[in-house]
Amino acid sequence: MKTIGVLTSGGDAPGMNAAIRAVVRSAIYYGCKVYGINRGYKGLLEEDLEEMNLSSVGDIIQRGGTVLKSSRCEEFKTEEGRLKGVKILKKYKIDCLVVIGGDGSFNGANKLSEMGFPAIGIPGTIDNDLEYTDYTIGFDTAMNTVIDAISKIRDTSSSHERVNIVEVMGRHCGDLALYSGIAGGAETIIVPEMEISSDEITQRLKTTQKRGKRHSIIVMAEGVEKIGSANDLKKKLTEEAGADVRVTVLGHVQRGGSPTAFDRILASRLGSRAVELLLDGKSARVVGIRDNQIIDMDIQEALSMKKTFKKDLYEMAKVLSI
Structure with a gap:
């Protein structure tokens, strides 16, 4: 391997720049050239590539987002699009x-590998929704962003004796809500993996009201x-529990x-290991x-693993929020 390409694809995640930096500097250390591909697979198909050097990744380890930019590309999902991509590479x-x-980006990498073009995937997503790895790049930062928001919202919630619903990302994976809810002391955590009714949430709120607590945080x-x-x-909470409720949707600030x-x-660590592989x-x-050890595995096996939700943490959160 003499020349390595690197791209970021899908939703951006804090730490992607650190991964890019590790790939570029590790590759150069071992005597390889590196091309950065801007705007993911879309940029590849548009030939938006540039050779990178040590200075290209200077002063980026602390920056959020991705200097290579990111996008989604429907054309690359087609065989014709992938053949075009390989030709450009x-x-x-x-x-x-x-x-x-x-996972969507990994599917693209897997398809390239099946076509005989070597590819390695590095997990970068704030959702932490890949089962094969304990953590994905960006999850810890996003979690701490949510925790900071919860702490600030709790101050005003307490002052005005309000219920605040904090909506976080995680349409199919509740890790961000679960971990930030526990660390932020949320009274109720709502995730897609666990059954909970609005009636149960209302009852939990009434229970806390009876013991004199007039403010609550619900992470959803x-x-x-x-x-x-x-x-x-x-x-529902306003009508059935008589609560003064506010909603905060954190959105892309996460x-x-x-x-x-x-x-x-x-x-x-992951960027360096990818180059070594x-x-x-x-x-x-x-x-x-x-378990704090860097691992690698077959991409198809990783994609086939179903994400397991940490029910023990969820149950602990319910106990601690009584």
């Missing part, structure tokens, strides 16, 4: 590709179907911000972390 004499992103993952929207829940030390170190002739692999 070969045109620039790129021998292999590092893809930083989530977006799109929990049986509950409806945060505003639907607000209406994606931004300077990555935490944990995310910077994780991204650096490529130099060893490995392909169709993903890197991750388990």
